[in-house]
Amino acid sequence: MATQPSSSQPKSITLKSPVAPVDEKALARANEALAKLSLEEKVTLLAGSGTMTIAPHPKIGQDEEFWFSDGPHTVRPEVDRNNFNPGTCTTDHSTVLPTLSALAATWDVELAGTFGETLGLEARDRGKDVLLGPGVNPMRTPLNGRNYEYMGEDPFLAGQLATAYIKGVQSKNVAACVKHFAGNEQELERSSVDTYIDERTLREIYLAPFETAVVEGEVLTVMNGYNRFRGEYCSHNSYLNNQVLKSEWNFPGFVVSDWGSLHETVAGALGGLDVEMHAGEAIQYYKTPLVEAVQAGKVPAEVVDNMTRRVLYVMAKIGKLGDFERTPGVRNAPEHHALARKVATEAMVLLKNKQNILPLDKSKAGRILLIGSNADTKHVAGGWSAEGKPLFETTPLAGLRAYLGEGAKIEYIPGPFAEIYNHPPEDVIETIDSSDLEHGAAQKAWGIEFFEGSELQGKVFKSTFARQLSADWSEESPVEGLKLGEFSCRWTVDLKAPESGVYNFSLQAVGAARIYVDGELIADAWNKPANETLIGSASLDEGNIHSIVVEYAPSSEAGELKFGWRLPSALEPILPEDLAKRTKDADTVIFFSGNKVGFGRAHESEGADRPSMDLPEGEDEAVAAVLAARPDTIVVTQSGSPITLPWADDADTMLHYWFSGMDGGAALARVLFGEANPCGKLPFSMPRKLEDSPAHALNNYGPERVDYEEGVFVGYRWHDEKQIAPLFPFGHGLSYTTFEIATPELSESSISVGSSVTLRTTVKNTGTQAGAEVVQLYLGAIEPALPRPPRELKAFKKVFLQAGESAEVELTLDAKDFAYWDVDSSAWKVDSGDYTVELGSSSRTLGPAVSITLL
Known part of the structure; x- marks a missing residue:
């Protein structure tokens, strides 16, 4: 139970909190440069000249553009100067380390420092000045699509590892950027959701890793979140940016918007945002409008001076001003690739080893059966801003083949284990979110039109966009002022067919629904609304653009829908009983189960939360059948977030693999065969079900206003308070020794x-x-x-x-x-x-x- 308050009054003292130090030499150089700039020149330092750049100023010794780069665990491939489209560079390969949830699982501060040093060297070699990492938002919900980019549920663990990471990056004359400040613990409606966190919880949980990064890590830049905090966008939030960050913590660096998180010139400048970034052609609030705001007296000149001084301070700290010999960079060095393997190795968590099946003996492995598509799926190119571009990526299958040599007897069954209808991937979607197009973002999305009434009649009540057709409106209507049963909607998208043939389309819907392909009705449950799955088919031609329209009217009790398709080349599912039979002749069975990087069920990515903690369709039944036939099966789970594992009590051997970077497959082979001993520990609790997490137990997760009513009781704190037994507790991880x-x-x-x-x-x-x-x-x-x-x-x-x-x-x-x-x-x-x-x-x-x- 939670520790309850005492009735007696204890003796108390108030602590004086330490603050971030200021480099007086760098500050003097910043002031010297500031004195040489006109208002217009100052403002050009406060807004991007391109998607990832700030313009040069030779008169102050800043002879080159100032470059940002995404990548909390790599240096992201180049993007276009004017939008987020991939650039045309063919030489932008970089080492891709395991994601930050994997780094957190190492619980190794020294290794986190080396991780940061490596990223700093790779960033220097690519000419980058700011690396946009680490992300430290504590995990509040297992569904957050970016949990894999963060460092788990505990603010102390995240703060210690982030501090080492930051010091490592900045030791190579590259500024780190801690993100996303603050209250940005979900991707669901991240650009508008409003988080309300009481002050004690804010300080003890959600600001704590940021404070450590600023005060102990001396991080040079901080990125705001897209979300609102207590009614105000984070990039306009004076309480967060001015009072807490700059005044209380004495942060001397600059605050940068997440790309597109600034919404208004004066509000941003007065709210403590120093630098506006977005897709290049969309940067609009801190250019001419900021000059005009100063001239009109809406923004004091000294505010702009302070903003500019902070940018110049960071430039001075990393040697970007004047003749300063910066650390030379190096990229894709053998020692960097070795680090990727080392982090992947140390991160792996031995969840169970009941019969000491692991480690395997090379001489006794015999015929090895690998089951599940994650055995040969590459992950590092997904995840949006966290994507990587390595020289190679080793999957578990490739790693095992290389480790065991040519004589290895390995059979691979990828699945699927059900008729899986995946959401069409982003690269086939041709429809663009027009609201983001105005800002240069060019985000692929479905268009949605809402109508008052259940028959799609009259004028459009509301228009918006969504990256995937998946929604659950059972708890909250998406249309303010209209309840479930009082509106209908039309979803439209244009898709470029990746192959020719007959496609099957699926729509899981509660209510009235129908699907059109190229104007032809292929599935209809409009006049007999129910809780059912619609299935229809249509022929598509490779390379041609085809129109998909889904019409939907929720019932008055529930509103749920999810769209998917199956390609003509999709494999037929393997039934659990047939899969179990195929394990009989194998000496060693390894089932690869878990998530992938991307969108949809059992996928993790920026821009969308997972709809549930569940594994891909049919996978639970497949794992259960294999375990029943072969109790000695080794289950390798893969995710950057908690996942539901209903068969875990029946499994004797489980190893958690994470998203393990460019050479994770090689690391896994060494762990499976005992050349390396797993020593990872979970950086979050693994609950048995979603409702064991406080945000969902209290039903405080949604698209509009989210109140963190659980207070400081998050993760293991909640489980301890409520006496809930997790499937695997925070900090858990076994070893081949004792x-x-x-x-x-x-x-x-x-x-x-x-x-x-x-x-x-x-x-x-x-x-x-x-x-x-x-x-x-x-x-x-x-x-x-x-x-x-x-x-x-x-x-x-x-x-x-x-x-x-x-x-x-x-x-x-x-x-x-x-x-x-x-x-x-x-x-x-x-x-x-x-x-x-x-x-x-x-x-x-x-x-x-x-x-x-x-x-």
């Missing part, structure tokens, strides 16, 4: 409020193989002044040990580790009283608690 963590010894059992205390413990590898353990320290207040989680992660240390080896681990708890945010004083406060310290290998695998008293 470890013992001794009960910690405290330097003092009683300390004064505001002091620090040191804990020492001994970790011993009690097994027969070398391996690594992560010592995790959780702290809890016994009788707090207000409700607090029973335990919170406050320190951790990864220790590598040979078989039989022991090591002493020292961990420190500082004053702030005991603190909570006090709303009345708007400050961090520490109370006297008793606290418990627990050490263990996960949030649910803990040794005996020891007590410490703050006097």
Whole structure:
């Protein structure tokens, strides 16, 4: 249960929070340059000259354009100067490291620093000045399409890893950019959703990793989120940008919009946004309008000076102003590719190994059967702004073949395990979101027209766009002022057929629905609305543009619809019983189950949340059938977010693989055969079902206003409070060896409020193989002044040990580790009283608690 407040009044102190340091030399150089610029010249530093650039200013020693690049785990391939379309460069390959959820699973601060250094070197070689990463938004919902780009559910873990990453990037004269500030924990309607977070929760959970990145990491740039926060767009939000970031934390760098997140000139300038970025031809608010706003007295000249000074400060810090010898870059170096394998190896989480089936013996592997399309699916080119372009990508199938050699007997069954209707991929959609086209974004999308009434009659009530035809309006109508049953809608898209033949189309709908292809009605349930799936077919010609129209009217009780298609070349599904039979002759069976990067069910990507935690259609039944026939099956799960695994209790061997970068397949082969020992730990809880996550348990997830009513009880904090057993807890991860963590010894059992205390413990590898353990320290207040989680992660240390080896681990708890945010004083406060310290290998695998008293 949650630790409940005490009736007695404890002794309290208010902490003085540390702030970000300022480099006085860089500031002086910035001021010197600022004095040479006219108003018009200053403003050109505050808005992009292209999609990823700010114009040069030779008169101040900035002789080249100032370049941004996407890529929290790679340096993104080039895009067009005027829009987001792929560029024409053929030499923009870069090392693609595993995604940040995988990095978080390493729990390795030193490795995160090397990760950042590598990205910095690759960015320098590509001529980039700002790398748009890391992303640190704590995971609130498992459905967030960008969870795989972030660092899990715990703000302390994310803050420590992000700080090391940032220092690594910036050590190579490239600015890091922590994002997305703030309250941007979902992709669903991210450009308009309004998040309301109470102040204590905001400070303790959602701002905490940003504060660490700014104060300890000394990050040079911060990116705003697309969303609204407490009614105001983040890029206009003076509270976040001016009061918290720049004033309280003393942030000296610049705040940049996410591309297209600025909506108004004066609101942005006064709200603390320093740089407007968007698709090149769409950058509009901080060019002439900002000059005019200053001249009209709407924006004080000193505000523009401050904005410009911040940009110049960053340029000075990375050596972009004047004659400064910057770190030379290097790209696709052998050591960078080796790092990709190392991170992938350390990230893999051994979820279960009940019968010690792993590691496999090369000499006994025999005939190996790989099941599931993820065994040979490439992922790094997906995900939109997180896409990569490596020189090569090794899938698990390719990795195993290379590892085992030519004589290996490997059979591969990709599936599918059901008649899968996928949403048409973005590259075949020809319809453009016209609202974004005006801004140069050229986003592929379905057009949607809403009509008042259920018969698509009269004038259009509302028009909008969506990247995929998938919606659930059961909890909230998409049309303000109209309830379910009071409106109808028409979805339209033009598709370029990738092949010729007969296509099958599917529409899962609750209500009245019908599908047209090129004007011909191919499926109709308009006059007999129900909860059913419509199926229709039509012949399409490769390379031709075909029109798809879906008409829909929800019932008064529910509004759900989802569209998909099957190509003429789609494989016929394999029935579970047939799949089980095919496992009989194999010596080793490995089932690859999980998500992919992209859009739709069981897909993860920027721009859309997943509709559920479920695996692809038919996969649960297939895994269950294989496990029933072959209990020794190794299940390799792949995702950057929690997924539903209803068969997990029947599986003896499970390994989580993440989105593991360009050479993940090679790393996986080494882990499966014991050349490397898995040592990853989950950076988030894996709930058994979506409703075990607080946002969904409380029904506080949606497209318009989202109230974070669960407060500080997110992730494992929620599970501990509500006594919910997760499928796999936060911090969980096994090894091929075993470890013992001794009960910690405290330097003092009683300390004064505001002091620090040191804990020492001994970790011993009690097994027969070398391996690594992560010592995790959780702290809890016994009788707090207000409700607090029973335990919170406050320190951790990864220790590598040979078989039989022991090591002493020292961990420190500082004053702030005991603190909570006090709303009345708007400050961090520490109370006297008793606290418990627990050490263990996960949030649910803990040794005996020891007590410490703050006097």
